[in-house]
Amino acid sequence: MSDSTRRTFLTSVAAATAGVVGAVGTASAAKNYEYLTPVFTTSDLSVREGPGTGYARTAVADVRTGGRVFEGPESADGYDWWKVQFSGDGNDGPVTGWVAEDWLSRADFICPLTGTVTSTYWDTRDGGARYHRAVDISSGPDGGGYVVAARSGRVTVPPYDDGGYGNWLILEHDNGWETWYGHLRDFRASEGEYVERGEIIAIEGATGVGGAHLDFSVHSPSGSKLRSYYDVGESVVAGTGVPRAFF
Numbered sequence: 090m091s092d093s094t095r096r097t098f099l100t101s102v103a104a105a106t107a108g109v110v111g112a113v114g115t116a117s118a119a120k121n122y123e124y125l126t127p128v129f130t131t132s133d134l135s136v137r138e139g140p141g142t143g144y145a146r147t148a149v150a151d152v153r154t155g156g157r158v159f160e161g162p163e164s165a166d167g168y169d170w171w172k173v174q175f176s177g178d179g180n181d182g183p184v185t186g187w188v189a190e191d192w193l194s195r196a197d198f199i200c201p202l203t204g205t206v207t208s209t210y211w212d213t214r215d216g217g218a219r220y221h222r223a224v225d226i227s228s229g230p231d232g233g234g235y236v237v238a239a240r241s242g243r244v245t246v247p248p249y250d251d252g253g254y255g256n257w258l259i260l261e262h263d264n265g266w267e268t269w270y271g272h273l274r275d276f277r278a279s280e281g282e283y284v285e286r287g288e289i290i291a292i293e294g295a296t297g298v299g300g301a302h303l304d305f306s307v308h309s310p311s312g313s314k315l316r317s318y319y320d321v322g323e324s325v326v327a328g329t330g331v332p333r334a335f336f
């Protein structure tokens with residue numbers, strides 16, 4: 090994928106236009122986030138040193154940046170504030186700070202691997218003959234990263250895929266939702282096992298086609314693969330929210 094399609098993920102403070110700047114909030118009941126609740130931004134959002142508009146802005150998390158909650162809420166200046174760790178891009182790595190919850194949404198799935206997004210949904214394959222309808226994440230050329238469950242669910246280990254997917258694993262979640270994990274080096278969960286969100290289920294590998302990476306996809310109850318809003322070059326952190334609401 091070319092650089093022209095790659096957005097700046099965390100923009101500099103000087104260039105920032107952010108959701109909370111200049112806006113006047115109205116206090117309302119805080120959302121019931123907990124420690125490590127996965128979230129994503131619904132607007133470009135100022136990340137601050139403390140819970141309030143008077144604290145310095147250290148970064149701006151672009152719209153649809155995945156994060157996970159560490160602390161909160163704190164009420165100040167008409168907002169409820171949460172301390173969140175956000176993923177970043179290749180230039181601006183993950184950042185942690187306080188944000189106003191008005192521009193946060195709970196994510197249904199968590200990012201399953203820490204690394205860099207190397208291919209995203211709607212990338213073309215086979216010279217444009219088909220689309221990649223998954224997200225590729227690589228921890229580095231040697232692979233070996235821990236792959237964690239994107240949501241609690243039941244493990245299915247299908248036979249090795251000679252068509253290019255290699256060792257792969259399916260998690261069956263509530264109400265017919267599934268997540269798929271391809272090119273695995275090894276498994277850390279077994280057929281029929283129930284795993285919790287964030288539990289290690291496999292080791293990233295290079296089985297099947299391509300170098301070391303994880304191919305991750307979300308499947309609706311009707312079986313269709315659904316888009317998550319990752320961009321090539323993003324530096325993602327396992328446990329942060331997959332940037333989109335699916336349910």
Ligand SMILES: [Zn+2]
Nearest residue numbers: 223224225304
């Ligand atoms: Zn892929």
